[in-house]
Amino acid sequence: MILKSNTNSITPSEITSESIYFKRREVLKALGIAVPVSLMPQAGFANNQKLKYSPRVITCPDKETTYQDITHYNNFYEFGTDKSDPAKYSGSLKTNPWNIDIEGNVKKTKSIGIEDLIRQFPLEERIYRHRCVEAWSMVVPWVGLSLKKFIEWCEPTNNAKYIEFVSLADPSMMPGISSPILKWPYTEALRIDEAVHPLSILAVGLYGQVLPNQNGAPIRLVVPWKYGFKGIKSIVKIRFVENQPNTTWNLANPNEYGFYSNVNPEVDHPRWSQATERRIGDGLFAARRKTLMFNGYADQVAHLYNGMNLKQYF
Template sequence: MLIQRSPNGIELPFSSEITPRAVFESRRRFIEQIAAGSIAGASLLAMAGREALAQTGGNAKLGARLNPAYSSMDQPSAYKDATTYNNFYEFGTDKADPAQNAGTLKPRPWTVTIEGEVKKPMTLDLDALLKLAPLEERVYRLRCVEGWSMVIPWIGYSLSELIKKVEPTGNAKYVEFVSLADKKQMPGVGSRVLTWPYVEGLRIDEANHPLALLTLGMYDETLPNQNGAPVRIVLPWKYGFKSAKSIVKIRFVKEQPRTAWNLAAPSEYGFYSNVNPNVDHPRWSQASERRIGEDGFLARKRKTLMFNGYNDVASLYAGMDLKKFF
């Protein structure tokens, strides 16, 4: 049996395990044609995608160009897996709940307020966010604290592009993200599993790292509701719960934010929550992971990589005890 391996020796999924959406593959071929020809064509495609979004408000095409500097060596997970196996407690605690219950979310109209220690506070609607910087596709690995992972083509741009627009003051040491908490749209908000609204946070140097992605789509379409529509962040070197979904407010603050999971269980969910195979969750090991889509008789456990393999973030934590600041 032939098992493909990437240059770093990590086993890749079997071809039979990869079932990407047909439209995603056709878009891929078109992007390759553009790369061989005209970059201007990609700009026109992106513009058309944004116009379609403005007209439909649904899962419109975004026409983002692949950024090869931010592409995982791994094959993308199946669209079906990425949209039916989710953590989004605002819609329920079971992995299948978000896909079943998130139809009540209304991603348009939508605004995100940016406030706090900034010179230029502002409120941006979804169209303004889409136009703030060129959209690009980045294929990131996503590692969840429960021990499973996926590989997803996300669409967005570096969070630093937004940060530059609002001009943080010298007092801005952290960035806080606040998610929507509307009981009418989100049935899980009535539960006591977490304190609502869902809050996450980063140090400002983490938020400014090029890998931190302000995310507006996946698989070249706008975000499905169950994946955090219409705007979220993606932080591929941290466990998945750090990537706040359905964001309505971004605050620049002096003090470390009190985040949802850290409040709920501080001994289990640290503020930093960097992927670290050497620091186990109190109830299970983090040394290996299960890639969704590789289930079955021939399923293989993968070795968890430090920072999920995104080692260029290591300088952010130089001199820190990562077992203490977990």
């Protein structure tokens, strides 16, 4: 299924050519400029190869955020609470080998390695808005696989109403785990109908390369109509459950972080407004942007919440 925005797509002139993008390191080396480790692809898959994927699916008309900004302004509390901490400290994360365990209401519990997953499921590049609850946003060219197809492979039973995701929590690699700011391991969840929506993906890369550690290597969830903290990173376990599970930020502060966490400009965070947002890369003096309902994906996902009070179920 190819999803296209009702607005104008990104123009070809705005897209950096792949050949230029992947030659940038050679140019820097020729000039005697060191390439930062945080810009290099991480060893999540064999040989650090470029990912092979189908043509891009553009669902956002805005210009893509630069690779530098995407990889250096992150929330990943397992490596620290400052936006720059993940890029600084996530080099300790070892992503090969990496297995994802499938548990709960499934026909058979099983496990799959990240390399087998990449070989088994087709990848595509999807240009998505990414909206953080702190009222900043990005446009990210994710490379990932259909969560719906992955769920079909997991073979959940009819008792599975929710899908729960669990992150790695290894203090030997993740210095932030020593902080009691959150309950570890990080967990998130979706209703099954949200999870099988065509927009929901498991991302394994961005800008055509394997996912950097600071962005959730080797595999993370991307649900573009929800706030960014729903996009759980470094997934090691997936459970299919009958009842709505607890999620990390909802446990930490249920008055500020609801289970659904749909982008909704009419529901403010108790400490700031969600009506506008700052696009990373626009500059300090650029005008703030109006927040779009469901992050601009209302036409595709609003039907999932028909009849729900979106201020109560925020």
